[in-house]
Amino acid sequence: MAANYLFCRASATKIINSSQLLNPLSKTLASSNTPLSYQFLRYVHTTFSGNAFQKIPRKNSRNMSTFPDYNLPDTAFGLDSRVPATIITGFLGSGKTTLLNHILTANHGKRIAVIENEFGEVDIDGSLVASHSSSNEEILMVNNGCLCCTVRGDLVKMLIELVTQRRDKFDHIIIETTGLAKPGPVIETFCSDEMVSRHVKLDGVVTMVDSKHATRHLNEVKPRFVVNECTEQVAYADRIIINKTDLVTEADLEVLTKKIRHINGMAQIQHTKYGVVDIDYVLGVGGYDLDRVESVVRSDDSDCASHEHKKDHEHHKGHHHDHAHDSAVTSVSIVSEGTIDLDELDDWLERLIEEKAEDLYRYKGVLSVNGSEQRYVLQGVHTMYDGCPGNTWAPDEKRINKLVFIGRDLNETRLRKGFKGCLA
């Protein structure tokens, strides 16, 4: 079956070859037994990225500040009809457009709207995508600036235009950022704008990595307060694609993979040439769904089957030792037995967020809570976080708490100490 896409350029939008509708969201939610009200990453107040938007914080049953309940009429019968959006990011030349072309020419039946962001006035990537795709489409371009800063308002406008005027024409939105984009502010767009968050749901961040050049970029030491975009793109990813493996040796690839795993201990990683990956690996990821947190933590476990990752995980388990990783952005994983006092957890997280929200890029956890038969799942991005009861622990199952933080200048010792203070 031919895949179908919606491409737009500037204000003109054109729909092509609409056929079968397949909404991965409905699939996700239908298979979930998590209460619907917990399906969304809810948003507190935020000072994230220096942005001054504020909303009145509310408290949920666990006294956690939560996202205000927007009236989501389509969710009344348990269906989340928001359109999923995927952000494709990655450093300059890493293969983002190549991946996009692979997605658009693959045989998956999804109808996809594409938003392309380029710095220059000439939309080279747009032409490249258009020239590879099967029809004479248009691409919605955001030129003359970067989505993470100068043209963020344009992104909001385009998303709103897509979902209010052409929602029935596509099933998924893909946003390709520039190679120098910081993902944080782009992610924030999906929570900070009420209209966008009502109609669009961030499905995941896919980061392309150029295996030939990434090590150099990741190692680049930037002046104080200047962000290393390459590192940030890896840190925020739900899925990482280490591309251009034809240009490096196995040994180089192993070193790079370890380095990336050290920065982001949550994301799944795949090695590829010319962006050839399974479409399910990049679309329908559910990176911000609470009901998927557990599988993220579990898949992290399964990664540990390899010797290399086992060693890596042991490092995260808390033994500081010198090694080649020198990035200020790292992952800290806490794996611990014992039960959590939720009030203590609330207090600790609130303190942590107050002190360090800017540096806390992502955090996810599955926790064993005192007096509860259910797992407690938690996830957050900077100041936005939420938690809810998940699946019930099996009677003979060992209740292990697992919590992963990705961020800048994380103090592993303090994090462990803070977590320990939450144990009942």
Ligand SMILES: Nc1nc2c(ncn2[C@@H]2O[C@H](COP(=O)(O)OP(=O)(O)OP(=O)(O)O)[C@@H](O)[C@H]2O)c(=O)[nH]1
């Ligand atoms: N050897 C090799 N070249 C690749 C691979 N993937 C992509 N390329 C080439 O790398 C170049 C850059 O790829 P793009 O897909 O344009 O990269 P991009 O991330 O979109 O680039 P920018 O938009 O400039 O940031 C192109 O010439 C691709 O054909 C790969 O796996 N191996």
